[in-house]
Amino acid sequence: MANIISDETIDYVGILAKLELSDEEKERAKKDMGNMLDYIDKLNELNTEGVEPMSHVFPVTNCFREDIVTNGDDREAMLQNAPDHKQGSYKVPRTVN
Numbered sequence: 246m247a248n249i250i251s252d253e254t255i256d257y258v259g260i261l262a263k264l265e266l267s268d269e270e271k272e273r274a275k276k277d278m279g280n281m282l283d284y285i286d287k288l289n290e291l292n293t294e295g296v297e298p299m300s301h302v303f304p305v306t307n308c309f310r311e312d313i314v315t316n317g318d319d320r321e322a323m324l325q326n327a328p329d330h331k332q333g334s335y336k337v338p339r340t341v342n
Contacts (some may be wrong), residue, residue: 250278 255278257269266274320333329336 249282250275254278 252271252275255266256270258274258278259266259271324330324333324335329333
């Protein structure tokens with residue numbers, strides 16, 4: 246499968262990846278890409294009959310919980326702990342002039 250990768254393919258991938266490769270790097274990339282394709286060919290030899298397609302190795306379920314308000318709007322209780330408050334809000338020292 247390694248002979249499928251041509252110099253034009255390497256040049257095109259280099260353009261897509263915005264890489265400037267030297268001739269030595271192009272040859273190494275060509276060899277590496279060929280090795281990847283050979284590995285994929287080896288994986289294609291596996292018997293996958295009866296195996297359901299999946300997107301994850303482990304079963305994935307929605308892990309988010311419902312957003313349920315438990316303490317509600319207890320503004321008065323929260324403001325009791327404030328050193329100073331005004332019109333239902335915390336009053337803090339001015340930070341900008």
